[in-house]
Amino acid sequence: MTPKSKLLERLRFLVRVVRRQCEHVRLTDQRLFVHPFTAERVRKMDANIAEAEQVEAFVARFSRLQDTLGDKLLPCYLEALGERPGAVLDNLDRAERLDLIPSADRWFAIRNLCNQMIHEYIEDPLVLADALQKGHEFLPTLLEAAATVIAAIQEREWLVD
């Protein structure tokens, strides 16, 4: 196997992972955000085990999708384009210039948002509710970025052997 074919194999694997992660987080999002996430819902979470577990699932799936996209698939795609892999911020800036993501600043901020979605750490119900609700609002951004990157890879016919 040549280095290029190894790289493309990894790219195909990451595309499959991202597709599955998109589907999983979408399913959890649809179930969890039938109604907006409010401070009141947060306050009831300690007594509502099912909801608390669903929140954890959403947060974990959201974070994993963003990590796989930004830290793995994007750098792999850039490398396949012949670019030298760089630091996360450099890759995000490059992705923005290539119109793969709308904004590197926003992407980085969404990453920071994930830290505030963790129920055990965030004691203010207003903050946790806001973090979860913003996560829900930004999910389309992640899903669209995934679709854009995968479409770019597909256009180059890198998903077929």
Added chain:
Amino acid sequence: MRLSERQIAVVRDIAREEAGESAQVRVFGSRSYDELRGGDLDLLVELPVPAKEPAWLSALVSARISRLLGGDQWMSCSAHLILSICRCTKLPAGRVSCYDPQV
């Protein structure tokens, strides 16, 4: 406090751009002690009125500051918000000593 004049200006400008002109910014944690080395930048942003989207505001401020100061060796910045002068948000990382200097 281990921040240069340029870093102070960046922190203050971004906090005020995102949180409003009346936002007050303080450094706490290891960066506020001259004798320590390294460490993340912990910021306390005080607002006169509750933030409508406190989690997003905190995430955005810390992201923008981290990116602009990323060339200055450390990248990680946490912005914690006090939602109003009458109510303190409990911070996730433990107690705040709130060593002042105000940025």
